[in-house]
Amino acid sequence: MRMCIETGGFERRYHMSHDVFLRLVAILDITVDIQKSLNSTSGNGAITLVTIVAVGIRFFGGEKINRLRIYSGWAFLWRNG
Numbered sequence: 534m535r536m537c538i539e540t541g542g543f544e545r546r547y548h549m550s551h552d553v554f555l556r557l558v559a560i561l562d563i564t565v566d567i568q569k570s571l572n573s574t575s576g577n578g579a580i581t582l583v584t585i586v587a588v589g590i591r592f593f594g595g596e597k598i599n600r601l602r603i604y605s606g607w608a609f610l611w612r613n614g
Contacts, residue, residue, distance in 0.1 A: 547590055558586050 537543045543551050563582055570579040588601050 547587070548594070554586070554590075558583055561586060 537546055538551055543554075547554055549557070561582075563585060565580065565582050565585070567579050591601055592598070
C-alpha cells in the first residue's frame with residue numbers, strides 16, 4: 534500500500550483518497566486478534582486492520598483472489614481454495 538501511495542496509484546486502485554480510506558478503517562468495527570493473526574501467518578507479521586479493509590475493498594471491487602494473495606501476502610487464507 535505504501536508503494537501505491539508513493540506512486541500516486543492509491544486513488545486509482547481504491548477509488549478514494551488515502552484520507553477517506555483511513556476514515557473508513559476508523560469507522561468499521563473490526564477487531565483483530567493479534568495472536569491469532571500471528572499464528573495464521575507462519576511467523577510473518579500480523580494481519581493489520583488496514584490490510585483487512587484494503588483486501589476487502591479490492592475483493593468486492595472484483596479483484597481476482599490470486600492477485601489479492603500476491604498483493605497482501607495472505608497465501609495462507611486460500612490454501613484450500
